[in-house]
Amino acid sequence: MQHLTDTELLDLVTQGDEPALRELVERHTGWLLLRLRRRTGDEALAQEALHDAFLTVWRRAGTFRGDGDVGAWLWGIAIRQLVSRLRKRAAPVPVSARVVSALSPTVRSAEDELLVAVEHGSVGDALRALSPELRQVLQATVIDGALDPRGGRTAGDPPGNGEESDADRPVEVEGAAAARRGVVTVGATNQGWHVDQPLWSAYAGGRLDAAAEVSVEAHVASCADCRRAAGATVSPATVEAVWRSVQAEITRPEPPRALRWLRRAGVGESELVLLGAADAVTLPWLTAIGGAVACALVSGLIGWRQEAVFLGLAPLVPMLAVVAAFDATDSLREVGAATPYSKLRLALLRTTAALAVALPVTLLLGLTVPGLHAVAFSWLVPGLALSSGALLLLGWLSPWASGGVLTLGWLTTVSVAVGAGGTGVVTGGVTQALLAVACLPLAGLVAVRATTRTLRGAEG
Incomplete structure (x- = not known):
């Protein structure tokens, strides 16, 4: 199975091939789980969303039209499953900036102050008032890497007409704030712009600055080599646990129609x-x-x-x-x-x-x-x-x-x-x-x- 492409594996899954689904789980659990963890601090919730995503792949593999990267298609399924599970949970009670300051006595950067103001201020109220569909569009364009916040071009896209790639250009962050937070930036020394295992570790630990994190997420959606590198960051036991939960579901006797x-x-x-x-x-x-x-x-x-x-x-x-x-x-x-x-x-x-x-x-x-x-x-x-x-x-x-x-x-x-x-x-x-x-x-x-x-x- 390892020599088959993702598209070929999906074709086998449509025929009910269980080993093909297992290969997809083993290939994509690492990077999908890392990205889901960055969307929620709940490890169990991230794994449940990933479990639901692979169940959807098993049941609806035939909906993949073949006109894009399988990785991007899988991420779209996974993030929708996470959003669906989050909607079923009770909305968290907003915490005031004073409480945040009391619990976090260290000096916060301007970006941290801005995030608190956005989440619990008038901007956050406006975002929560939007329809779920519009919020998903904003998340897809601003958070999930469809657009680069520093410009109109898609983050992670190869440069054209001699233009310098954003990923190959050092990202400017506040020096003092970045040092305090241990922020890692992506620059021209990053091996011709590929996400290796150390960079994945920095991403998983939240040590990348915002622009670098967006670039990583946009890049791995279409780079199979970088997705495989994420496997070393997630333990084999976690991957096996995800597969066991999926296997238990797909092998469960289905009642008559x-x-x-x-x-x-x-x-x-x-x-x-x-x-x-x-x-x-x-x-x-x-x-x-x-x-x-x-x-x-x-x-x-x-x-x-x-x-x-x-x-x-x-x-x-x-x-x-x-x-x-x-x-x-x-x-x-x-x-x-x-x-x-x-x-x-x-x-x-x-x-x-x-x-x-x-x-x-x-x-x-x-x-x-x-x-x-x-x-x-x-x-x-x-x-x-x-x-x-x-x-x-x-x-x-x-x-x-x-x-x-x-x-x-x-x-x-x-x-x-x-x-x-x-x-x-x-x-x-x-x-x-x-x-x-x-x-x-x-x-x-x-x-x-x-x-x-x-x-x-x-x-x-």
Whole structure:
């Protein structure tokens, strides 16, 4: 891999070549980490931003258009990741110049005084009032080396038409202030303008003057030799740590596409892996959708006791989806028995995944059937009560046996109730309240059963 260019490595990364990504990490961690450290004093934050940057490279290597230097492209990704992480942190409270003076009794240079005034004065307030996009432009042009503060030409660019290079011309700094701070300047003696390891050490230690630092950063964005020289300044253990964190992320099992929305909803990675195993949500979601469609079709096409038919079928949809969720993970029983994963949590996870589709789909389809608006919401409480009952019966019966018992019992109950007094017996406030109250002890019994005995489908 070492003989390949950065562009060739990126081409391999687009094909999912992990060794190619490792080579990029080893080549570019040194200089990228040094530059990120100069943007933040938090070493952990710099490494996290670099970790995010290489993850972005892994996922979006194909976005590199090939019309520039890979190093400059990587730096653009890294600085954006750092800015993104900084925005998530609380804004620091400004410190007054008096406090700074008390904590730093040494004499400060004019540049230090200016920086304090800019950061905490009216200029700093004006900068913070700018839009994030405009602040990024200012950072790119003034701080990150796109323009040389001493002139309009880009810092680090080769001179043209016989013009003397800024990097080859000694940089003027205040002698007394520079001596006090240990400032290093870049001059014509700097080996034809390349950043060697001593100069990288001076950069990492903050001993370069501002103009020299800008020149170094602009130069290394397009100089592979100088980027490699930065490797000696960063320990191999740090480079290895960055790679290990990236590798752990890219080799982590990716949940099925149908489950990725749950990640955005806050579901943890371990739960996603569990739900993705053995098609744990495919069967219950298909059961929910198929049951809701069948319920809507039968209720819409039948002309006899339409509301009664809907009230008999709709509550069964979420209950059967819960049953299917436990049946789908039947192959995980032996795995679950050997792990300390909470059986109650596992039961609630599978139940929630099933109901998250069954309830809204059945409700929406029920609202689309003409003539059912009066009972479109009356099935929700019975459906939740039946789902709680299914969870309870799973302590004794297999998933589909539990579903069969509840289906027969509910259809019999609805038939008797409708025959005795019409659908109002089921949709009435008293019946709805009784079913809602019944859900509470059922939930308590489920919790007791899950923590003291085995739920069928949760463990063998």
